[in-house]
Amino acid sequence: MGLRPNVEVAIAGVGETAVGNLPGTHSTGLYIQAAKRAIEDSGIDKNEIDGLLTTASVVDDNVRHHMVIAEHLGLFCKTLCDTLRTGGAAFGYALQLAQWAVQSGRCRAVLVVAADNLLSGPGLGHGVAAYTELGAHSLEFEVPFGAHIPAFYALVAKRHMHEYGTTPEQLAAIAVACRKHASLNPAAQKREPITIEDVLNSRMISSPLHMLDCSLISDGGGAFIVTTLERARELRRRPIRLLGAGQAQSYYHMGHLAGGIGHPLDRKGEFNLTNTVQKAAARDAFGEAGVTTDDIDVAEIYDSFTITALMQFEDLGFCKKGEGGSFVEGGRIALGGALPVNTHGGLLSFAHPGMPGGIFHLIEGVRQLRHECGPRQVPDAKIALVTNVSAVASNHSVCILGRD
Amino acid sequence: MISVMPTIAPCPTDVSKPFWDGCRDRRLLMQKCEDCGNLTFYPVYICPVCSSENLAWTELSGRGRVHSVTIVHRPATPVFASATPYALALVEVDEGPIMMSNIVGKDALQAKIDDKVEVVFEDVGDVTLPRFRRTGG
Numbered sequence: 001m002g003l004r005p006n007v008e009v010a011i012a013g014v015g016e017t018a019v020g021n022l023p024g025t026h027s028t029g030l031y032i033q034a035a036k037r038a039i040e041d042s043g044i045d046k047n048e049i050d051g052l053l054t055t056a057s058v059v060d061d062n063v064r065h066h067m068v069i070a071e072h073l074g075l076f077c078k079t080l081c082d083t084l085r086t087g088g089a090a091f092g093y094a095l096q097l098a099q100w101a102v103q104s105g106r107c108r109a110v111l112v113v114a115a116d117n118l119l120s121g122p123g124l125g126h127g128v129a130a131y132t133e134l135g136a137h138s139l140e141f142e143v144p145f146g147a148h149i150p151a152f153y154a155l156v157a158k159r160h161m162h163e164y165g166t167t168p169e170q171l172a173a174i175a176v177a178c179r180k181h182a183s184l185n186p187a188a189q190k191r192e193p194i195t196i197e198d199v200l201n202s203r204m205i206s207s208p209l210h211m212l213d214c215s216l217i218s219d220g221g222g223a224f225i226v227t228t229l230e231r232a233r234e235l236r237r238r239p240i241r242l243l244g245a246g247q248a249q250s251y252y253h254m255g256h257l258a259g260g261i262g263h264p265l266d267r268k269g270e271f272n273l274t275n276t277v278q279k280a281a282a283r284d285a286f287g288e289a290g291v292t293t294d295d296i297d298v299a300e301i302y303d304s305f306t307i308t309a310l311m312q313f314e315d316l317g318f319c320k321k322g323e324g325g326s327f328v329e330g331g332r333i334a335l336g337g338a339l340p341v342n343t344h345g346g347l348l349s350f351a352h353p354g355m356p357g358g359i360f361h362l363i364e365g366v367r368q369l370r371h372e373c374g375p376r377q378v379p380d381a382k383i384a385l386v387t388n389v390s391a392v393a394s395n396h397s398v399c400i401l402g403r404d
Numbered sequence: 405m406i407s408v409m410p411t412i413a414p415c416p417t418d419v420s421k422p423f424w425d426g427c428r429d430r431r432l433l434m435q436k437c438e439d440c441g442n443l444t445f446y447p448v449y450i451c452p453v454c455s456s457e458n459l460a461w462t463e464l465s466g467r468g469r470v471h472s473v474t475i476v477h478r479p480a481t482p483v484f485a486s487a488t489p490y491a492l493a494l495v496e497v498d499e500g501p502i503m504m505s506n507i508v509g510k511d512a513l514q515a516k517i518d519d520k521v522e523v524v525f526e527d528v529g530d531v532t533l534p535r536f537r538r539t540g541g
Contacts, residue, residue: 139412139414139415140414140415140416140417140420140446141414141446141503141504142504143412143414144411144412144413144414144531144533145411145492145504145505145506145533145535146409146411146476146479146480146484146487146490146492146506147480147492147504148476148479148480148481149480150478151474151476151480151492154474154476155472155473155474155492155493155494156472157474158472158473158474158517159471159472159517162472162517203477203478204475204477204478205476205477205478206474206475206476206477206478206492207474207475207477208474209474253446254494254502254504255445255446255494255501255502255503255504256502258471258472258494258496258502259471259496259500259501259502261442261444261445261452261501261502262444262452262453265453273472273494
């Protein structure tokens with residue numbers, strides 16, 4: 001196959017495992033289950049898959065993780081095969097890599113799969129520690145001071161509150177909306193509805209973030225298959241088109257993120273803790289798709305913490321910088337509101353197995369556009385926005401999907 | 405004797421050893437680029453602004469202000485359990501860079517953004533950490 005630079009790609013199939021507490025299951029088992037379900041969902045012949053991207057496992061890491069998964073699945077000769085290290089931002093990135101691989105003519109179909117057993121694998125409580133101690137500079141200049149991921153995001157939240165007057169109640173509104181949606185999703189890990197008071201009364205983890213401002217720790221995984229739109233139309237499911245994608249990665253070390261060390265001098269001050277490079281990713285995604293925020297019917301917004309989601313409404317352009325707090329109030333982001341967000345329940349209430357968390361946002365975007373979400377379906381959804389974030393608001397992926 | 409907040413000790417590398425040696429000597433050091441003047445933190449091999457290798461370790465005033473601060477109630481690892489709640493902060497040193505540290509000492513848990521702080525060096529086992537205390541004003 002030659003270069004097909006203008007060929008449109010689509011997601012031809014999706015699959016996920018059960019999520020929550022799945023004791024006794026190795027991460028590889030979850031990987032294989034998710035992959036098998038996505039392959040079956042699409043109806044594609046396994047031998048047509050010549051691309052494989054995984055995100056490894058925090059619990060059972062392996063530098064050749066993608067080869068382990070390929071061997072279990074019986075995918076022998078691949079032209080694209082790797083383990084991504086882009087953490088929570090991996091899936092919009094993987095989708096774009098798959099797009100490029102298909103457009104280059106070197107891949108016919110790419111399987112993206114991610115799973116982990118962060119809850120039952122290391123034991124409750126240890127998953128957070130394992131997840132924090134990733135990254136050398138963090139180990140030398142952040143972890144010695146008792147830093148962990150909730151604290152990183154708490155520092156961002158404090159700064160946002162300081163600069164823009166954002167309130168704990170506004171942060172809590174995001175957790176409440178996610179839980180409302182999870183209550184409509186039988187697969188979600190946490191389904192009991194909560195109120196803003198419940199969030200504010202939950203245990204303080206790292207001020208201003210309460211326990212219910214923080215995402216879950218889970219077992220589980222998901223997978224999706226990317227091929228040309230043309231090929232996808234021959235398969236079992238309605239294709240979901242990739243209309244536009246954008247990626248942007250800045251710096252992980254929080255001092256760099258906050259202070260602009262190593263930023264181009266002519267852009268000094270443009271990016272900091274509360275102004276992320278997501279706006280660059282969004283510019284590319286919206287530009288490529290040729291749509292605006294007004295065209296988005298449903299948004300699956302990466303929500304490792306309530307603050308993670310709140311800032312994105314600003315950087316994506318749904319509201320002005322500093323107005324994220326008022327944007328999420330009053331039910332706007334709940335089903336029935338102007339912009340239903342995280343209709344599956346998000347990382348806050350559906351599941352967060354670590355690296356794989358963002359794949360569920362993408363899968364939910366696909367399911368919404370296929371109109372198969374039952375009581376949580378956004379009526380007549382045609383265009384979905386999906387974001388992934390990792391490395392403390394420094395790695396961003398923005399994708400816009402369309403119903404074929 | 406007030407017990408010192410514990411740590412998971414950093415492992416100095418070839419490039420960061422002067423920083424940690426400086427802490428042991430009660431000196432807060434960062435690298436200044438002798439070509440473009442940029443001051444950088446954490447320790448690096450070349451200037452991230454102009455790529456020069458002419459980096460000179462420079463002693464700072466030790467003064468700064470709180471860029472952001474959180475009170476950690478739930479520690480990531482048991483090492484810090486005895487220290488909760490504690491103040492984790494991003495401190496903007498007067499010379500520019502922002503570093504992560506703790507606010508310690510009197511009223512540390514009341515620390516807020518823009519508070520003025522100064523460095524204190526705390527020996528924790530074999531390592532000396534640069535932490536900060538509020539100075540008022």
